[in-house]
Amino acid sequence: MTDFIVKKFIKDYDNIKSSEVRTSYGKLGSLVGIIANFILSLSKIATGTLFNSISITADGVNNLSDAGSSIVSLIGFKISAKPADKDHPFGHARLEYITGLIIGFIILLLGFELIKSSINKIIHPEATKFSILMIIVLIFSIVIKLWLSYFNGNLADRISSTTMKATALDSRNDVIATSAVLVSVIITKFTGFEIDGYMGTLVALFIIYSGISILKDILNPLLGEMPDEELIQSIENKILEYEGIINIHDLVVHNYGPNRYFATVHAEVDAKEDILKSHDLIDNIERDFSNDLNINLVIHLDPIITDDKEINSLKEMVETIVMSIDNDLSIHDFRVVKGDTHTNLIFDVVVPVDYNIQSNELVNQIDNLIKKENNTYFAVVTIDKNYVSTYVNKPKLK
Known part of the structure; x- marks a missing residue:
């Protein structure tokens, strides 16, 4: 009928x-x-x-x-x-x-x-x-x-x-x-x-x-409610299907009416890749989202170093420390700046929007745990809110 x-x-x-x-x-x-x-x-x-x-x-x-x-x-x-x-x-x-x-x-x-x-x-x-x-x-x-x-x-x-x-x-x-x-x-x-x-x-x-x-x-x-989990998963999975995208973070989805979505996300690419090639990849992804899903997507390109053993080792150490505090936490945009007397470990920590630990308390906790590993390491932490219900690419502990 x-x-x-x-x-x-x-x-x-x-x-x-x-x-x-x-x-x-x-x-x-x-x-x-x-x-x-x-x-x-x-x-x-x-x-x-x-x-x-x-x-x-x-x-x-x-x-x-x-x-x-x-x-x-x-x-x-x-x-x-x-x-x-x-x-x-x-x-x-x-x-x-x-x-x-x-x-x-x-x-x-x-x-x-x-x-x-x-x-x-x-x-x-x-x-x-x-x-x-x-x-x-x-x-x-x-x-x-x-x-x-x-x-x-x-x-x-x-x-x-x-x-x-x-x-x-x-x-x-x-x-x-x-x-x-x-x-x-x-x-x-x-x-x-x-x-x-x-x-x-x-x-x-x-x-x-x-x-x-x-x-x-x-x-x-x-x-402004939490986006549908199925929609978030489809966005994340689709972006990660593209060759050259290593990881994503800071996904935010805005709704301007039924089936009218605007989204922003940070996509990590190899820092050694030609910038024009990476830019072309980002353009293609944004265009595909507009045509296939009717989503106006804006991607911020994050170049990361993937082949430095020392940086990768330090990043893995920080990931382990952060996830030992809470398994719902994750990091991104990890960088290392070396000095004569100390080394700055610079990174962002993603926390749920309703996280019950104050930002300054969490930063101090992370910094203290890192200093236990090596007192010449200084954590420079930026707290990011996770505005979506999933984060499918959280690094796994080995």
């Missing part, structure tokens, strides 16, 4: 890298959501009003908020597809996150309003009229929402959309909420216990929880 709809309404549907195709997916999901939720909302609000059921009315208002959210999403997808301009050189894709925030706040607001109405019915109870029409409307809603959850989830996976994932989650939550309302209607019919107000409160709380979950998922990319 989903494949049929996608192929029917989206041209070049398998070209996910195209911003136009991605926008078409977003528009399709939003339009389907608007139509389905508007129908469900009208049927539930009418049924709830007719038979004096606050829980069904609350469920209908929830569907109305979903229709409104789909309208906001539709606008968001349209605006986020605008190309970069003078004032927004990285494009407008992050606007999709903003629309997700609006959806979350709308859901929260409606949830709080429905709690008021439900509590009012608990305080001032009124008998709910039973009708087979109520059962039909609720079962129909459950079926439609199950399909919408699958449909939006499928589209979200295809285009990696946090907004559509939030919509799919909301549809799934609606299935649970509507099922609870259906159970309450049946219980009231066969037991006579009036639990409509209580069930309306539970539905409202569920709506609020859904809104908080959506806000949490949207805020993470806006604040």
Whole structure:
């Protein structure tokens, strides 16, 4: 069913890298959501009003908020597809996150309003009229929402959309909420216990929880979350596939919207290699990343000495010392400057962003351990933060 709809309404549907195709997916999901939720909302609000059921009315208002959210999403997808301009050189894709925030706040607001109405019915109870029409409307809603959850989830996976994932989650939550309302209607019919107000409160709380979950998922990319580990691994592995690249470090990935990445990295090459040849290699890698992965990659070239036995021995000694402190630490940019009275060992230490040892304390600890090996060695250390979740090329101890 989903494949049929996608192929029917989206041209070049398998070209996910195209911003136009991605926008078409977003528009399709939003339009389907608007139509389905508007129908469900009208049927539930009418049924709830007719038979004096606050829980069904609350469920209908929830569907109305979903229709409104789909309208906001539709606008968001349209605006986020605008190309970069003078004032927004990285494009407008992050606007999709903003629309997700609006959806979350709308859901929260409606949830709080429905709690008021439900509590009012608990305080001032009124008998709910039973009708087979109520059962039909609720079962129909459950079926439609199950399909919408699958449909939006499928589209979200295809285009990696946090907004559509939030919509799919909301549809799934609606299935649970509507099922609870259906159970309450049946219980009231066969037991006579009036639990409509209580069930309306539970539905409202569920709506609020859904809104908080959506806000949490949207805020993470806006604040700057850890890049996906699979993406980091693919970047690192691809760079290391090129002959002439010895190692990499200081990888940083910036996200300017779904599937819009900018990255920087330091790549180590043999210092004896011709600089023009190394520069050509770096240019080729950056071009390949742009064409193959749609990632704007900037590489800083780090020439290193590979055939000096003394330097390699000292580097291995420092690596052993640093990793003895913590296996999550690693070094790079190792250099040696010899003097008449002492030798400077210059290097960077990569630490996790949440590392619990202060930088100056770590430097002193490293320096003291190096001096135990030879008191004429002085450690000149720069602390680097590791902004990604993996570091696949950490040197291994022999």
